[in-house]
Amino acid sequence: MKQRSGTYRVWHRWLSLVLGVQMVIWAISGAYMVIVQLPFIHGVHLTQESDQKLPVNPGAASLAEVTEKFPHTTEAELVNRLVNGEYRLLWQLRTHFGDRLVDANTLEPVVLGKSDIRALAESYYAFKEEARITNIELLTTEAPSELNPAHLPIWRIDFDDFGRTALYLDQTTGEMKVRRHDFWRGFDIMWMLHIMDYKDRVDITTWWLRIFIFGTFGFIFTGIVLLIQTLFSSRRKLR
Amino acid sequence: MKFLQWLHRWTSLIILLQVFLWTLSAAWFTIMDHDGMKAHQYMAHGDHSMLNTTDMVDLNQFEHHFTDASLVRVQLVDGIPQVVVRYGEDEYEYLHGLTGLPWQTGEAMATRLAQASYSGPGDVKRITAIEETWELHGWKGSAWKVEFGDDLNTRVYVDENSGTVIDHRNTPWVISDWAFRLHFIDYTGGRNFNNLVIITAAVVTLWFALSGLILLIKLLGSGEMRWSWRKVPMRTQAGDSEVNLVTPKHRTILQTLQSNELPIGSGCGGGGTCGLCKVRVEDESLPVTDAESELLSQEELAQGIRLACRHKTPTKGKVVLQDNAARYELELTSSRFITPLMKELKFSVVTDEHPEFKAGQYVQFLIPEAVSRARPDDIPEPYHGVWESIAEVEFEHSEVRRNYSMAVRPGAEELVFNVRYQPTADGAKVPGVGSTYLFNLKPGDNVVVEGPFGEFVRTDNEQHVQCFIGGGAGMAPLRSLIQEELESESPRKIEFFYGARSKQELCYADEFEELAEQGKLLFTPVLSEATSHCDWDGPKGFVHQTVENYLKDVDVLSRDYYVCGPPAMLAETLKLLKSMGVPDSQIRFDDFGN
Numbered sequence: 001m002k003q004r005s006g007t008y009r010v011w012h013r014w015l016s017l018v019l020g021v022q023m024v025i026w027a028i029s030g031a032y033m034v035i036v037q038l039p040f041i042h043g044v045h046l047t048q049e050s051d052q053k054l055p056v057n058p059g060a061a062s063l064a065e066v067t068e069k070f071p072h073t074t075e076a077e078l079v080n081r082l083v084n085g086e087y088r089l090l091w092q093l094r095t096h097f098g099d100r101l102v103d104a105n106t107l108e109p110v111v112l113g114k115s116d117i118r119a120l121a122e123s124y125y126a127f128k129e130e131a132r133i134t135n136i137e138l139l140t141t142e143a144p145s146e147l148n149p150a151h152l153p154i155w156r157i158d159f160d161d162f163g164r165t166a167l168y169l170d171q172t173t174g175e176m177k178v179r180r181h182d183f184w185r186g187f188d189i190m191w192m193l194h195i196m197d198y199k200d201r202v203d204i205t206t207w208w209l210r211i212f213i214f215g216t217f218g219f220i221f222t223g224i225v226l227l228i229q230t231l232f233s234s235r236r237k238l239r
Numbered sequence: 240m241k242f243l244q245w246l247h248r249w250t251s252l253i254i255l256l257q258v259f260l261w262t263l264s265a266a267w268f269t270i271m272d273h274d275g276m277k278a279h280q281y282m283a284h285g286d287h288s289m290l291n292t293t294d295m296v297d298l299n300q301f302e303h304h305f306t307d308a309s310l311v312r313v314q315l316v317d318g319i320p321q322v323v324v325r326y327g328e329d330e331y332e333y334l335h336g337l338t339g340l341p342w343q344t345g346e347a348m349a350t351r352l353a354q355a356s357y358s359g360p361g362d363v364k365r366i367t368a369i370e371e372t373w374e375l376h377g378w379k380g381s382a383w384k385v386e387f388g389d390d391l392n393t394r395v396y397v398d399e400n401s402g403t404v405i406d407h408r409n410t411p412w413v414i415s416d417w418a419f420r421l422h423f424i425d426y427t428g429g430r431n432f433n434n435l436v437i438i439t440a441a442v443v444t445l446w447f448a449l450s451g452l453i454l455l456i457k458l459l460g461s462g463e464m465r466w467s468w469r470k471v472p473m474r475t476q477a478g479d480s481e482v483n484l485v486t487p488k489h490r491t492i493l494q495t496l497q498s499n500e501l502p503i504g505s506g507c508g509g510g511g512t513c514g515l516c517k518v519r520v521e522d523e524s525l526p527v528t529d530a531e532s533e534l535l536s537q538e539e540l541a542q543g544i545r546l547a548c549r550h551k552t553p554t555k556g557k558v559v560l561q562d563n564a565a566r567y568e569l570e571l572t573s574s575r576f577i578t579p580l581m582k583e584l585k586f587s588v589v590t591d592e593h594p595e596f597k598a599g600q601y602v603q604f605l606i607p608e609a610v611s612r613a614r615p616d617d618i619p620e621p622y623h624g625v626w627e628s629i630a631e632v633e634f635e636h637s638e639v640r641r642n643y644s645m646a647v648r649p650g651a652e653e654l655v656f657n658v659r660y661q662p663t664a665d666g667a668k669v670p671g672v673g674s675t676y677l678f679n680l681k682p683g684d685n686v687v688v689e690g691p692f693g694e695f696v697r698t699d700n701e702q703h704v705q706c707f708i709g710g711g712a713g714m715a716p717l718r719s720l721i722q723e724e725l726e727s728e729s730p731r732k733i734e735f736f737y738g739a740r741s742k743q744e745l746c747y748a749d750e751f752e753e754l755a756e757q758g759k760l761l762f763t764p765v766l767s768e769a770t771s772h773c774d775w776d777g778p779k780g781f782v783h784q785t786v787e788n789y790l791k792d793v794d795v796l797s798r799d800y801y802v803c804g805p806p807a808m809l810a811e812t813l814k815l816l817k818s819m820g821v822p823d824s825q826i827r828f829d830d831f832g833n
Contacts, residue, residue, distance in 0.1 A: 027448035078311040
């Protein structure tokens with residue numbers, strides 16, 4: 001006898017078939033990302049600092065010697081790093097030709113082997129007593145989807161633990177560049193679903209994402225109309 | 240389903256605004272892209288000049304700074320070597336590489352650093368020393384704010400203590416920052432999307448979305464949303480005329496007929512339970528469904544009669560409508576209470592042609608989608624007690640079809656119906672939709688009906704006594720049948736037994752008593768709840784008991800019986816007649832009178 005809500009109901013139903021399903025996906029992925037704390041996702045709890053404090057009197061080669069031998073250096077870092085079973089003072093250099101790791105005194109190159117990487121990975125890993133490494137592998141040409149290929153070449157070290165932790169250590173310097181575990185991998189999938197970029201998981205400007213977002217405005221509108229109509233019609237009147 | 244809908248609705252009320260804000264901020268994000276949100280539109284790539292160590296203080300002279308240091312870095316800042324000493328994981332000290340003294344970033348240097356990090360079209364407009372700004376969440380210290388005169392109002396913040404370009408900011412960034420506040424429900428500007436407020440909102444939204452999904456799945460399962468773009472023809476014969484309907488393939492014959500406004504009987508709305516939507520389909524390959532073998536007779540099935548709701552549009556053959564029915568528009572002329580819960584509605588026919596019906600038939604009211612009041616506003620004073628327990632609410636209902644028998648003889652000027660109010664049944668949320676809607680109609684209101692339908696019509700056994708047995712709203716078709724019988728050329732003998740609970744519920748009693756006094760029929764009203772203070776000297780108890788006593792002394796087999804009333808009364812009476820050996824051919828009944 002009053003206004004008809006049929007048209008809006010029909011629209012709401014049909015829109016829900018397309019937009020509502022994505023809304024459910026947004027709600028599920030959003031809830032995951034919101035509920036699971038971000039530092040945990042980043043795996044902050046999984047690792048610790050591996051380098052030790054510098055000795056009080058480093059006695060390193062002077063910077064002048066460094067830049068003389070490696071003139072393309074843009075940044076030089078003095079670190080005390082675990083190599084070959086002991087902590088050694090090293091110059092870690094950022095140069096125009098990539099990173100270099102050299103002995104702080106002799107400026108001789110230091111090359112990290114697989115056993116060094118294993119020792120460093122165990123040293124980074126926060127639960128040392130339970131560190132069970134299942135796989136160490138040097139990735140040179142192909143990166144798994146959880147790793148930005150710009151990091152290549154890089155060592156991948158897999159741990160047998162609850163979240164199947166993987167640490168990625170720089171081939172040259174042994175620095176830990178990336179941490180991954182299953183909750184991060186879950187987050188990554190949720191992020192993919194949330195931004196609807198199913199390929200690279202970075203693009204937030206795809207035309208289909210835009211269509212869904214702007215379609216959602218219409219979907220919400222039909223919902224509001226229905227809500228107003230039912231609220232004002234089924235309200236109990238006081239006698 | 241109803242509960243889920245209710246919950247979905249109320250959750251939406253709680254979460255609606257946030258869902259809108261999420262969508263709004265998402266719209267901004269998808270337009271701006273990552274770089275736009277970071278204010279990096281005019282950010283230049285980093286400086287990669289080679290380290291110049293000339294004149295640099297020997298690192299060993301910094302020794303006293305290295306206690307507890309975990310890393311020492313030497314880098315170029317504004318062409319000057321800078322020594323960064325890290326303590327622990329994230330505490331830094333910045334030293335001047337040429338003097339060994341703590342690093343200081345002056346105004347001129349800050350300007351140069353800002354310019355080096357800037358690739359935009361603007362020039363430096365203003366430099367301000369600042370101690371704090373809301374634009375850098377979590378940053379503390381002293382900084383230079385270097386503003387550029389460009390279209391985005393870019394400002395570059397340079398940390399005084401380290402010479403680091405902390406970040407760029409501009410107008411789109413400010414909007415983006417607000418979008419993040421809305422999206423993460425973190426109005427501190429910290430962009431922490433793990434806060435308790437958003438977790439709560441996320442859980443509510445998750446439930447909201449899932450309840451919608453469940454509703455959608457149920458809806459899909461119910462077949463209400465079936466769809467196909469393909470349209471197929473359906474040849475249909477109604478009376479003498481034949482029409483070619485074009486209809487989406489997914490529709491049932493019943494849906495096609497109804498959407499084309501072709502009148503077809505239906506009591507259950509396509510559920511396959513009432514057996515009323517009979518059509519003849521000229522397609523011998525059409526299978527017989529379970530519902531049809533239960534509701535249709537062998538003869539009917541052999542003739543090709545099927546239920547229109549059980550079959551999709553047939554690909555071949557013609558669909559023949561069984562009733563000579565049509566659609567009529569009626570206008571209410573009067574509406575009055577004849578018992579506490581029953582109204583007599585009188586309608587004039589608006590449509591040019593008057594429906595030609597037989598006594599005992601019914602029409603289908605097309606109740607539109609509407610908001611109806613559970614309690615009409617014209618309840619007479621004496622009935623207020625009965626209505627007291629019925630809550631005064633309004634409720635929304637969808638379209639339904641409801642069958643009502645004519646309560647008047649064919650050919651009468653106006654169509655008369657008896658509508659019994661259907662109070663809220665156990666487990667139901669609202670009272671009967673059709674009766675509530677019709678109870679609220681006002682004179683002058685229009686309603687559309689389809690019909691007539693039904694086989695509850697008079698027999699042609701000339702010698703038989705016509706025995707009518709009814710109760711409640713079963714009055715309607717019986718009154719019509721009796722009137723028609725009395726109008727016929729040589730009326731047969733009529734007996735009318737009518738059961739009601741109380742005297743108040745005895746509708747049309749005066750009318751039938753007058754006919755009885757004129758000797759036109761035998762009228763026996765029976766009350767089941769007659770109380771002592773009620774002056775009632777007629778029979779008490781259930782109507783079928785009175786009928787049983789009466790039939791003991793007469794010839795049971797020389798009568799035709801017409802039974803219509805509430806389900807229990809109908810069942811008991813039919814049982815009685817069967818036990819007395821009355822053949823089926825002499826019993827007619829209608830269970831749509833209530």
